[in-house]
Amino acid sequence: MALESVIIAGGGMAGFATARELRSRGFTGQLTLIDPEGLPYDRPPLSKDYLLGTRTRDQILLAGEDWFRDRRIEVLAGRAAALKPDEGVVLLEDGRELAADRIVLATGAAARKLDVPGSDLETVLELRNRADADKLRDVLRPGVRLAIVGAGLIGAETASAALALGAEVTLVDPVDPPLVPAVGTTLARRLHRMHEERGIRVLTGIPAAITVQGQEHRLALADGAAVYADAVLVGIGVVPETGLAVSAGLDTDNGILVDEHQRTSHPKIYAVGDAARVRLPDGTLLRRAEHWEHARNTGITAGAALLGQELPNHGAPWFWSDRHGVHVEGVGSMAGEGRVVIREKEGLPAAAFRLDADGRLEGCAAIDGGFTVRAARRIIDRRIPVDPAQLADSAVDLRKLAR
Template sequence: MNPVASHDQAAPGPEASVLIIGAGLAGFSVARQLRSLGHTGGVRIVDPEGLPYDRPPLSKAYLLGHTDQAGLLLADAAWCREHEVEILTGTVATVRPGAGEAVLADGTALAADVLVLATGGTARKLSIPGGDLDTVLELRHRADADRLRTVLRPGTRLAIIGAGLIGAETASAARELGAVVVLIDPMDPPLVPAVGPELARRLHAMHTEKGITVVTGIPETITRDGEHHRIALASGEQITADAVLVGVGITPNTALAESAGLEVDGGIIVDERQRTSHRRVYAVGDCARTRTTGGVLKRRAEHWENAMNSGHQAASAIIGGDAPAPRADWFWSDRHGVHVEGVGSLTAPGTTVIREADGVPVMAFRVDGEGYLLGCAAVDGGLAVKAARRIIDRRIRVDPAQLADPAVNLKKLAR
């Protein structure tokens, strides 16, 4: 295993040519931030799907038909021309860091001073008999959403395996489209690490309230008989569905990094500036895993803001700029007409404080023994979460009694 490079050499600089492999949010954020910071070197993005587009709407607005392909774009062709970001449609087969080049599947070699791996992840398949059936759907790319949308019509029986963010969002959208939905997950409730048990229970109960059948169980096999699928659970229960969607996370795409000899361990290992074990290569987004200056190997982060922030970190490191100030991790999700946000950690050592409205939990906080806020999650409380993030980032001590009091405006505590 190669250690992450010390990177005591000079940054590539504002005139270096940069080739970004992957046109998701992370890869696009590198390009956009480079130009924002005054980078004058060539910037190219190569991706099988061409222009960069946003993926969170795939399970929501796009699946429901509220936005189209143009509405998904992070940047259109005119923006790319204006900012001199070249978009290449193709698949990278090999990267050669020593030579400073990437080779496409058709044999074309692309040279660059800096290579940025923004390769994302692949939807994880179930390692059970039938988990690899070509009719078992996933939702990772625009084409996946297009395929799912063709089978969702009133009365379609859809079984979703995995009730995390993607599964819950898709269940909500499918129900709105008239599908008969069964949502299967081994945890009851899911999302406890993200939002705490109280909010997780409230959010999970919304599925039943909206007419979705919720099943706690572990699938053992999936079989197909003509147009129908049968899911056998470990409990012996059998679920019949016209369509099956699996949403159980992703596997980071590290093959290019591994073949190039970069350090990989559950993701492409990077330092806190997104630099890999080769001085010429950076990695951002879902595929990257950070090792801190103290040697701690952090968990990979798969949320939207990490993709954007890691892109910004890489861009500033490439031009030799100062690192953006770190902020507490933040995520959001939508289901059944409510908006969920979370910041920081609800699982860090400490005490949980619940804020209620009319006896219903609306916010959860995690506070350590010294009175510092570690994490917060809320249902339809975006402004409060924004204030909580400031409290976390600024290391402001808080009174748990005030956090629990719905009459206390968090904005005042953040000052």
């Protein structure tokens, strides 16, 4: 039976990419996208340009109203509360019921909570959606003391933006340096040092409790130290939003389990983005990914799968981040065993490469090295053999090695 209607529950990058892909691949049926915030918007700017005020609400939209209208994509502001999988029905919180041939869950992820006394205070902030960014921006002003728990990508980006807005920032993380799995130890150390070099107080410690007296917060650490701040932001990662899937009886395990077609354990329901986790035919569970490109790619895959078309090959995973005026990119995986090769620029580590036991490139990360990462991606995807000495030599154009 031909596919005539699709409902997408969730309007982040993954949900948007699914809708866009369906139309670009020729789907002409009814297409509905449901999200509590209405029109989908891009989330990476929330800790960067949007927080700084250099991009507006309209400027971070993934597409305007005209784009959706021209493509006959209905956008409903609402929240999916339950599913009837066998019937292909989505029940909204306001009582509406919508039915379609297929349902795509793009429910995303929620900010991970800090499990210590006081972490549930209303004045303890998080940064996951536009309302969170608005609330944080209202707090940030010259001289305000901001304590950030978590120095991963979100924590580091927010620390950089808050500093630019004049805040006095303290950054707390239990690991020194953070981001080793993403960029390798050498680059992680350089990136983490940037905070102190620019005036951010950096502490290695484990939060134990948060208390507030008047307008002042006290963040107690397990070693007895304490940080006093006007505001506390927790940025320690995310957890997948699986509640809708669980209530519908779908298979879950730190994510909504899907196959390589993004199909869940129910044939009428697919899942994409941060909430989805691939289960291979032999039962092996892959690590759930949370990057922007992964969200987009899973939407593209779902679009093809829903229409019975050949699945795209996305190649090695890629991510990026920005802090203190530098751009960080990574491709493949820097985690795992193997040899790590460092390329320097002006006496500083600028790129890191991980090779497996057979000498094949498996991962690359770089600071202000977009061309390097793109070339590395080509090498990884095509399994091109490379000489470690040439990887380390900054005089060698990596793009030549990728041919």
